Amino acid sequence: MFRVLLCGLTLAAWSIVEAAPVARSLVRIEATSQEPNYRTPWNPGEVGGGVGAGFVISGNRILTNAHVVSNARFLTVSKENDPKPYPARVLHIAHDCDLALLTVEDPGFFKGTQALEFGGIPEIESTVSVYGYPIGGSRLSVTRGIVSRIDFQPYSHSGMDSHLTIQIDAAINPGNSGGPVLQDGKVVGVAFQGYSGDVAQNVGYMIPTPVVLRFLKDVEDGTYDRYVDLAISYDSLVNPAARSALGLPDDDTGVLVGSVFGGGSSEGKVLTGDVLLAIDGLPVASDGTIEMDGKSVALAEVVERKFKGDTVKLKILRDRKPVDLEITLDQPWPFTLHANAYDEKPRFVVFGGLVFQPVDENFFSAFQPDDMRLRYVFDFFVEDRLYIDRPEIVVLSSVLADPINAYASEFRFSIVDEINGKKIRRLDDVAEAFAQPADYYVIRMLGSGRPIVLERKAVEEARERILTRYGVRREQNLTK
C-alpha cells in the first residue's frame, strides 16, 4: 500500500536554476544499487538505480532517506547550480526510521552551500513547502500543502517500525524522497512516503524533526544504535469490571500489560497482567495515551525519544500494590526477523545440491512459501517465543536437481531440525555439521517425514558437477 518514493534513473540533462534560497541547500542524489537475489544467493545481484533528494545540514553532511541510498554501490550528489556530480558516501544509515547521512570527500562541494536548520512540529492546518526532484522533470520542484495529521504511522522502508509521522496534503511523488519540508525557512520534516493514487489522493508523509533529531543525536558517538523499545504490548482498560477487579479507581488511567516479549528491555521486570499507571512521571490514560508538550500522544513516544542504555521509569500496579520500576532500554533482537533488511548479503550453505538459508523477511518476500509450518514459525516467532529453541529458522530453500538429491524436492521449505543428531539452531550449525566427516549425512526436518540421507562419497562426486551446472560461485556465505 505504501510506496517508497524513489524514481527511476533519468538521464535527462538539466539546466541551471535561478537560485531560490533553498537551492543552496538542496542536492540531487543519484544512486546505483545492487540488490541481492535471495533465490540465487551466491550471485551478487542485479544493478539498478534511482534518484532522490537530500539537503545539506551542519558539519558538511547531507541528510536523506535511507531508502534512497540502501544497497548503494555508487552514489553521486549534485547541487542546483553546479552540473558536476560529486561522488558521495554513506556516513550513517538508519533503516528503522528511513534516514541516512552522506558526505562528499571533495571539500569544494560544500563551498557555497548553506546548512539548513531544524524547526519544531508544525501546527495542524499550517502551510509547508516540499522540495525535491519528483517524477515529471529533472529540475527542482516545489509543492505546497497543509499539515493534515500528526500521528504514529508505520514506516514502509523497514515494514515493521512505526514512529511519529506528519501527513501533509502536498503532492509527494517518487523522487521527492529525502527532500526537505520547510516552514518559515526551517526544516520541519523530510518527505519520505505516500500512497499511490489509486489508494488515496493528496496524502504525503514526512518524517518530523523529533525523529530526525533523535537520529542525529544517536550517531553523535559514531555509530547508530537503532531505536529502543519496551517490548511489551498493552490493552486499554476501559471496562468497569476489569478496573474494579484490578483494584483501580474510576479515573480513566492505566493500561493492562499483555505480552512481555522475550529478549526485550522489560523481560523479567514487567509482568503480564501488570497495570501501567505512569511512564517517566506522565500519567497513562486508559487508552494508552499521555500528555506530552501539550499534545496527546501514544505512551511509546516517551521511549521513542530515548537511546540505547537510557532508562525509563514505570509506575505499575501489581496485585493491587504499587511497584516502581526502572527499565534500561535496548533493542529486542527477535523483532528484526520481520523487518526488511538492506545492505546485507544473503547467507546460505549449499551441500549436495541442497540449498539451506535462514528465513527472514527478505527470504519470505523472495520465495513467498506456502508451507503451513514455516508460516506458523515465521509469524509467531516472537509471540510464541520460538526463538528460544531456534534463534534462526533454517530451511531447505531449493534443490539444485541432481541424481544424488532426486528424492529431496518434497522437503522444500521444511525447517531443518537436526543433522547427524546435531540440533540446528542457526545456519552456522548447518555448515559445521556438514564439515564433520561422516559416511552418511542424515538431515531431519521439523515435524514428521523421513530423513534426507546423503552419502558422503556421492556428495563429493557430485560437487563439481552441481556447482558448474548451476553456476554456483560459492558454496556458502555465513556473514551478512
Add this chain to the structure above:
Amino acid sequence: MNVRRFSLALVFLPLLASAAASKPASSPQPRTGENSVVRVNSTNQSYDFFRPWMKKSPFTRRGLGAVIEGGRVLVTAELVGNHSYVELEKARSAEKAPAVVERVDYECNLAVLKPVDPAFLKELVPLELDSGAKVGDRASVLQVEPNGDIAETPGTLTSITIGAYPGDGMGLLIFRLSAPLQQRDGSFTLPAMRDGRLLGLLMRYDARSQVAEIIPPPVIRHFLKEHAKPVYGGFARAGLGFASTRDPQLRRYLGLQEPGGVYVTDILSDSSAEKSGLKKGDVILSVDGKPIDQDGNYDDPEFGRIPFSHLTNTVAHPGDTVVFRVLREGKTLDLPVKLEVRDRSKMLSEPFVMDRAPRYINLGGLVFLELSRPYLQEWGGSWPKEAPQRLVYYDTFQNEIPRERGKIVFLSQVLPSPDTIGYEQLENIVVKRVNGRDIRSLDDLAEAVKTPVDGFHRIEFEEDPYLIFLDAGSVERNSKALQEQYALPALQRL
C-alpha cells in the same frame, strides 16, 4: 492419514443445472437401470459457525439414488449432508414420498435411505453390487432427462486407486471412469452400472478432463456390512503416516535388503498403530502377509497395485487384527495391529460437524466455541491463509499437540453489551483459564463460570490481551436483555 493429501482440483460433483441439456442420441439397447433408480431431493441446512445459534438458509440438492435390497436407496452422504427433509421421486411419474436417512457415514460418503411408506419402492428392482471390474472395462453412468427418461452415458474404467474422500480426506478406494457426461439437473449422486449391476456411485466429476470418480463396490459393501451390524463400526484407521523409500541412499542407510518397504513418519496418538507398538522410523515390509513396495502399495488380486491402507480400512473391519511386519534397527518384528475407528469427538479440532449443532457459550456477549474445521472453513476456499493463523495452526498440526490439551476453546466474537465495554474488538483468541480453572472444553468453561472470583469472571487467554474480567452479577442480570437485544434463542448449547 496414510495417503498424501489430494489436491481438490476436481470439481466436487454437482454438474450444475445450466441451460437446457442437449439431448443425446438415445441408445437402442435396453436400459439396465431404469427400474432400479429413483430421484432423491434433499433439503439441507447447515449451522452458521459464526452465529452458532442459527442455521444458514436451506438449499436443495438433487441426485439419483440406487435402489438396493431391503427396500432401501443408496446415495452419497454429501447429497443428504445436514438434511432437514429428504424425499424420493420416481423419475417417470414424478410421484414423491418422504424418506428417512437410515444411516449416513461422511467418511465413506455413503448413506442409506428408506421411504417412510415401504410400498413406494414396490415396483422397483433392487440392484446387485458389481464385482470383478477391471481397468479397461466398459461401464455407464445413469442420469435423468427432464422428461423423466433415464439417459445412459457410456464410459471406460481408466484407473483404480486410493483417493481422498470429501468428508475428512480419508483415503479409500476410488474407480475413475472416463465418460462425457452432460450437464443435467440433480447430479449430486449418480449410479454407475456395469452389465446391469451397480458399479458404484459417482461422487465427483471434472468436466474438463471428463473423469468421474466413483465410490466402488468394496467401499459400498463394507459400509452395508457395517450397517447390518447391531453397532455400526465404520472404517478403521491404522493411524500412521509413511514415506516412500525410493531413495537408494535412504535404503542403504536403513540397511534395507528387501525390495520394498515404507518408512513410518507419524504415529497418531491413541491410534491402532500406537497401541500396537508401531514406532516412527519403523519400515513396514508387509501387511497381512502381503509385501509392501517402496511406495506403500501391495498387489491386490482384484485391483492390482494399490496402497495398503485398503487392507486396513476397507478389507478389514473394525476390531479385526492385521499383522504388520516391520524392520526396526536391523531386526524384523511382527506386530499385530487391532484396527479401531478414530473417535472424532476426541480430536482437538473435528474435521467435520454434520447433522448436529455446534456447541457454544455466550457469556455476557462473549461468544465461546470449540475449534473445528467447519469454523475455519467459514473463511472460504482459501481458509488456510485467510482464517486466524493460530487456529489454523492448531487444526493443521493437531496430531503433534499432546492429548491432554483437550479441545481448543476460543472467544469467537463479542456481541457488544454493557458488560463488554472495551472488549468489542476481541475475536478468535484462545482461552487458557477461567476463574483459575484450565479450560479444555466448553464443559470446563460452563463449570468454571459457576464460581466467579470475588464477584468477577477472570478470563485468561493464550495471547493478547491475556486477561479480561466480567462482572459476574452484572452478566447474570443483563443476560435476559442481551438475549432479547440480539434475538438469541439461547445463551448456550452444550
